[in-house]
Amino acid sequence: MVSGSDGLSEVEIKGTGELLYKLWWKEGLLFSCLGCGRCCRGEPGSVWLSPREAEDIAACLGMERERFLATYVTERRGRKTLRERLNGDCVMYEREGARCRIYGVRPLQCRLFPFWPSVLRTEESWEDHSLECPGMGQGRHWPAEEIAALLEMSPFQDL
């Protein structure tokens, strides 16, 4: 996925040779989650679920899969996503205690943040998201190879 004459200059769509975007983060990036919950609340946003993730979350909540889907899941663009509360919070986020109810089995999308294709596409996009996420730009150093491996795990390129 990471390629270029210097070995680290651009990212291509897996197996196609098609350039996806310039690798502006070849020196790596800083990020450590501070657990503030800002990415889970306040603004609507899709949290995509694979069938396996839906099974695991239902089991974590002690619910039958069908009841879990009917209660907490909706569909957008032909994909399953967790619902939101009226205030935009993820339905699994509890303001009291500032915690995710399903943290141990949270979807891959949540685990990969902020190393999403849409966030990494440009430095400006990374900076924009940093305004909302205090964990970005500080903490652990993530080398480019590790970031590229996380990008490969992204369930969707439009994430």
Ligand code: SF4
């Ligand atoms: S906004 Fe950033 S620091 Fe806060 S919980 Fe989300 S990922 Fe962690």
